[in-house]
Structures are given as structure tokens and as C-alpha cells.
Amino acid sequence: MENKYVDVVIEKTKKIALIAHDGKKAELLDWVVRNKEILQTHFLCGTGTTGRLIQEKTGLPVKIFKSGPLGGDQQIGAQIVDGKINMLIFIWDPLEAQPHDPDIKALLRIATVYDIPVANNLATADFIIHSRFMSEEYVHPIEDYSKQITKRVEKF
Numbered sequence: 707m708e709n710k711y712v713d714v715v716i717e718k719t720k721k722i723a724l725i726a727h728d729g730k731k732a733e734l735l736d737w738v739v740r741n742k743e744i745l746q747t748h749f750l751c752g753t754g755t756t757g758r759l760i761q762e763k764t765g766l767p768v769k770i771f772k773s774g775p776l777g778g779d780q781q782i783g784a785q786i787v788d789g790k791i792n793m794l795i796f797i798w799d800p801l802e803a804q805p806h807d808p809d810i811k812a813l814l815r816i817a818t819v820y821d822i823p824v825a826n827n828l829a830t831a832d833f834i835i836h837s838r839f840m841s842e843e844y845v846h847p848i849e850d851y852s853k854q855i856t857k858r859v860e861k862f
């Protein structure tokens with residue numbers, strides 16, 4: 707299916723990454739369908755298979771990165787570092803071992819370093835998308851979070 711993502715979409719309010727492991731993909735797809743009205747006003751991206759399935763099932767434009775085991779989690783992590791993603795919905799499977807477990811840990815770590823909202827289950831995803839964070843007026847309480855991190859690291 708044609709990738710409908712175009713650069714201009716990046717101007718949308720929130721920049722959301724959507725990822726689910728195989729055993730959790732159906733759950734995430736249903737959630738995206740249920741919340742399509744809200745999600746369509748934001749920029750969406752995802753790892754290879756998750757992103758493609760969301761695009762096919764909902765018709766929403768999704769910027770698609772590599773599949774998780776092929777480096778997609780790392781690409782998404784790099785986008786967080788560059789400020790191009792500011793919310794992560796990552797429905798990882800606690801009952802299934804993954805060959806790229808170090809990449810998964812790295813992504814979750816970098817999301818914490820940059821203090822973006824992260825949902826690892828749908829209850830939290832619901833909580834976030836109905837929260838004040840989704841409004842255009844929301845600004846991170848720490849003006850430039852990455853400056854604060856740099857300061858902390860430079861101390862040593």
C-alpha cells in the first residue's frame with residue numbers, strides 16, 4: 707500500500723509513535739480504530755509492520771520506519787532525541803521474548819530521558835489521549851528539557 711505520509715503532516719499537534727509486538731497488534735489496531743477521530747488530527751508514525759497495518763486498516767497516514775527487529779525501535783528512539791516524536795504508544799508483549807530486546811530497552815530508556823508520555827498498555831494510552839497533554843496549549847513544564855539533561859551529564 708502506498709505510504710500516505712507527507713512532510714507537512716509534521717506540523718500537526720502531537721507527534722505520536724505507535725508500536726505493538728505481534729501478540730499485541732490486534733489490540734493496538736482496535737484501539738486506533740476506536741480513537742481515529744482524535745488521532746487523525748496528529749502526526750502518526752510507527753515501526754514497519756505496525757505502521758503498515760494501521761495505515762491499511764484505518765486509512766490514516768502513518769510515517770513508516772523499519773520493522774522493530776530490523777532497527778525500527780532505534781530509528782524511533784533517534785526521532786525522540788531529535789524532538790520529532792513527543793509521545794510513544796508501545797504495546798510490548800510481556801509474554802513473548804524478542805530477539806531485539808536491547809533495542810526495546812534502549813527505546814524505553816530514551817523516552818524516559820526525554821520525558822515524553824509513554825503508554826505500554828491501552829489503559830494508559832486512553833489516559834494520555836484524553837488528557838491535557840493533547841491540547842495545543844500544553845507545553846512541557848521544563849522549558850528546554852534536553853538542556854537540563856546535558857547540564858546533568860556535563861557535571862561529571
Ligand SMILES: O=C(CO)COP(=O)(O)O
Nearest residue numbers: 753754755756773774775
Ligand atoms: O518489534 C517491534 C517493536 O519492538 C515492532 O515491529 P513491527 O511493527 O515491525 O512488528
